Amino acid sequence: ALASLFSRRLRWSLAGLVACVVALAVALWVVTDIHPLGAFYLTLLDLFAIDDPAIGQSLGRQILQLLSGLVGLLLLPVLLAAVLEGLGTFRTASALRKPPRGLGGHVVLLGLGKIGTRVLTRLRELDIPVVCVEADPEARGLATARRLRVPVVLGDVTQEGVLEAAKIHRSYALLAVTSADTTNLEAVLYARSVRPDLRVVLRLYDDDFATAVYRTLRVAHPRASTRSRSVSHLAAPAFAGAMLGRQVLGALPVERRVLLFAS
Template sequence: MQNSTSIRKMIVGIGFFCATCVAAVVGYSIAGWSLVDSLYMVVITIFGVGYGEVQPIDTPRLKVFTALIIVAGCSSGIYVVGGFVQMVAEGEIQRVLGVRRMSRGIEQANGHVIICGFGRVGRMLASELKELDEPFVCVDSNPERIAQADELGYLVVTGSAGEEDTLMRAGIARARVLATVLPDDAANVFITLTARELSEEIEIIARGESTATQRKLIRSGANHVVLPAAIGATKIANMISCPNAASLLSDPKQSERLRSDLQSLGLSIHEYPIESTSKIIGSSLGDLQSTCEGGMMVVAIRHADQSLLKNPKPNQTIQSGDRLFIVTNRSDRVSLTRATQLKKPEMLYRGSSTS
């Protein structure tokens, strides 16, 4: 923004300077001077050379005109030079201050995340961490990507993440997690090895493209390995096998968090269709919960008209054709089925085993 202001100032100054020169030439020509004499007079007058007048300036009108040309020409020249100096000074000051701010921010970071690679995955990861208010540092050897991260206000380090010096500048000694998300499996393996040598305590999450790479990353010291291709295939399979549940959990962020939370608690989400012969038609969700021995929670209801009701209230009435999305564990699912004589759920979303 500031550099654009300086450039605009220079353009305005140059335009005014050129207009002054043209006006001066026209003015002297009107006074009866030749074109060459007029140009020469303008040059020695505006640039302050002062060799002497080409022709006598003996009338008050010419004297005033010449004085105005001197003032306008010098002022516009100073304006242009000032804009140039401002542009150079501001750029240098911003660069120095930016480096100092970045260094100070990284030095003060503690328990932060180091993102190795600011490509497509790295940008999405950084955006997620920013939303979660997690401190992080982006590392990349590509100056253009680093510039993009810097414009977004992220802490950045320029250099190869496979070099010890680069990871040290990123504060690996104080970092909590290192995520290497480069599209190059060999680079991710090398970064994992380097990071593990520098820190035994840091948690390393690595991106991999194949199961063979996954084994190498684990042996190199990675705590977790993410295979984007496998995750994508699982998501597509879920959408094909159970479109209703997939639409319920269509938000990738909520879907991933929900899966992780449910799995850690031994839970899963099931889809129950309510047939016209079900004995719970006309009952409320509160009545349904009270008839079950174990814990359960109805997170959504898809009605027969395909409208979706999220977070239904306990007094919500169950109707024929409804599809209930219920979070429960295996033992409670058996209790729920027996108490309500529901059919076996059509889908078991990723969670506890069905056996």
């Protein structure tokens, strides 16, 4: 909307200048007794400093010309502020949002690659608040996050302060779905050090390593909810069943495996 480009203070300033121009035009019409359109035209000439001095005319006309010139001087900074504010609004609209200060009860999504982008889209379809963390400023999911107006924290999750910027201490759950096992594991371990009862979903590729990590996390944090999933293990049985011409009815993940129902 046009009103969103400019602040309320700037709109009031523009309205005040328009009111001054109208008042000066009416005063010139009364003082000089010329046509109202002519008075408005002369006022605009004075306002924009177009050289037409009121030499030899009445004192009222000369005073009004000086006042119109003063209003014209006031108009320049207001127009400059309007241009800068409009550019700032467009820049803000095209930039990534930052997490609001009082945000809480959201899901922290780590990674905006192929899997992370699909997860983000699904979470927003369910109207679940999300804050994304991504280290690559050219990640494929940043465009989706910008389109969905989802807050994004750009930075390496292994660096101090990145998860804090995503409000991990007030979040509902952490989804670590990057393509790097060590990054996902380190993020989960750090998040658990901040909040031992945090619900986490951890994506790991190496199955033996994932099994050990999953069981260790469950033992270390028995009060928390932990899930470890392999995207390959989840997708492979359904893919193989479809290739064999089977009608896949459903899949039930059981720890690091998946139970496939097919006809």
